Amino acid sequence: MDWDHLRFFAALAHTGTLVGAARALGVEHTTVARRIQALEHQLGTPLFVRDATGHKLNQAGRQLLPTAQAMEQAASGIEHLARQSDAEHAAVAGLVRVGVTEGLGVQLLAAPLSRLSLQYPKLSVDLLALPRLMHLSRREADIVISLERPKRGTVVVSKLTDYHLYLYGERQYLARKPLVHSSEDLRHHQFIHYVDDLLFSQELQLLSQLYKPTHFVFRSTSIAAQYEAVRAGAGLAVLPAFLADRDPLLQRVLPEQARFERSFWMSMPEEAKGVPRIQVVWKLLKHLFTEHQSRLKPL
Numbered sequence: 001m002d003w004d005h006l007r008f009f010a011a012l013a014h015t016g017t018l019v020g021a022a023r024a025l026g027v028e029h030t031t032v033a034r035r036i037q038a039l040e041h042q043l044g045t046p047l048f049v050r051d052a053t054g055h056k057l058n059q060a061g062r063q064l065l066p067t068a069q070a071m072e073q074a075a076s077g078i079e080h081l082a083r084q085s086d087a088e089h090a091a092v093a094g095l096v097r098v099g100v101t102e103g104l105g106v107q108l109l110a111a112p113l114s115r116l117s118l119q120y121p122k123l124s125v126d127l128l129a130l131p132r133l134m135h136l137s138r139r140e141a142d143i144v145i146s147l148e149r150p151k152r153g154t155v156v157v158s159k160l161t162d163y164h165l166y167l168y169g170e171r172q173y174l175a176r177k178p179l180v181h182s183s184e185d186l187r188h189h190q191f192i193h194y195v196d197d198l199l200f201s202q203e204l205q206l207l208s209q210l211y212k213p214t215h216f217v218f219r220s221t222s223i224a225a226q227y228e229a230v231r232a233g234a235g236l237a238v239l240p241a242f243l244a245d246r247d248p249l250l251q252r253v254l255p256e257q258a259r260f261e262r263s264f265w266m267s268m269p270e271e272a273k274g275v276p277r278i279q280v281v282w283k284l285l286k287h288l289f290t291e292h293q294s295r296l297k298p299l
Contacts, residue, residue, distance in 0.1 A: 008035035009047065010068040013061065017054040091276040093122035098281060099134025099141035100127065103223040103243045104264070108295075112288055116280070123277055131221040132200040136269050142278050143268045143285070147203040150267045160264040160289040163296040164241045165206060167258035168250045173233035180253050183211050190217040190235030192226050206238045206260045242295045264289070 011021040012032060022029040036055075040046055047061035057065060100109060105127050113125045128134055134141040137153050144150075150157055169189070174180075178188045191213040194204060198221050207213070218229045223243070230237045231249050238260065244250050252258070266285060272278045289296070 005035050005039035005042070006064075006068040006071050008032050009039055009061075009064065010072045012036060012048070012055055013057055013065055013068070016056065020054075092120040092280050094277050095124045095126060096143065096277050096281045097126040097128060097141040098285075099144040099146075100129055101145065101147065101223070102129045102131050103227075103240055104145065105129025106224065107243055108288060108292055109285070112284065113281070116284065120277075120280060123280065125281065131198075131223070136267060142272055143266060143282060145264055145266050145285070147201045147262055147264065149263075149265045154270040155267045156270055156273050157265060157267045158286065160266050160286065161293065161296055162261050162263050164298060165238050165260040165262065166241055166244070166255060167207075167210065167236055167253040168230055168239050168244045169236045169253050170231055170233040170249055171251050173235070174251060174253070183254065183257060186211040186213075186236070186254075192216065192218045192220075192229045192235045192237035194226075195219045195221050203262050209260070210254070210258050241298050242292070245295075245298055 008021065008025065008031075011024045012018065015021045015024060018029040018032045021032045025032065036047070043060070043064075045060045046058060047064060048055040049058050098105075098109070098113065106129055110127055110129070113127055116123055116125060128141055133146060134144045136144055136150070136155055145160065149159070178185060180186060180189070191207065193207055193213075193216050196219075199205065200221075217235050218226070220226050220229070223239070226237045227239055227243055229235070230239065230244075231247065236253055238258070239250075266282070268278060268282060
């Protein structure tokens, strides 16, 4: 059955004339007549009694009317939701700046945040994937994802997830060096790390918990640069599992001992929680962290 026929049936039952139904539906009266005939043909029974004054429901028509009205009401509800959705989409407009650590921003967030424009054409996102802490109080960003829970300011804070980091080395580099069975064996290796006096969070001071090298062959404020240095076979470094585990060139070193856990926190100014464009980005970010739990906290 063509369910759209019921829309014409309900209009004719309500108005009682082909002309009235046509006017209500915005079509020609011949279209209404054709639709009613098609419906009656499909059901195998007349639905109206026709006389000089118009169309009146017969018994079969009266039995069908509640179903047609229910479908009409449902269609009206769907149209209302569509209009509401259009209005909500129109309200999501303007720029949202997201401050985030470099590795997380590039590896997990860049692609889905950029795709938001497909759903919200008037929305723009600035992803500030920088090796430093972004400050909400200075209005550097609308949403900040950090390694430490904000302790100051009137902000909305949500813990996103814990995540894991391990010590990694490039496979050929490890094959050239003595096997590592304990932290003592790390004395035979070279190391890659952050630049200490430019370290933006003490939460990243991880290597010293396992081993304290006397010197580093390469240091960088960028976790992406450290990752590339490890891939080049320059030495060992502590890297996020979501960055390094998918790379077949890399291998965990002392995976039982050299396993670290840190947390990501998301915050925004209190006054931003009612702003549609910021809420859309906030909800997406929460969803992404739920979706990527296995990558952020691998076994």
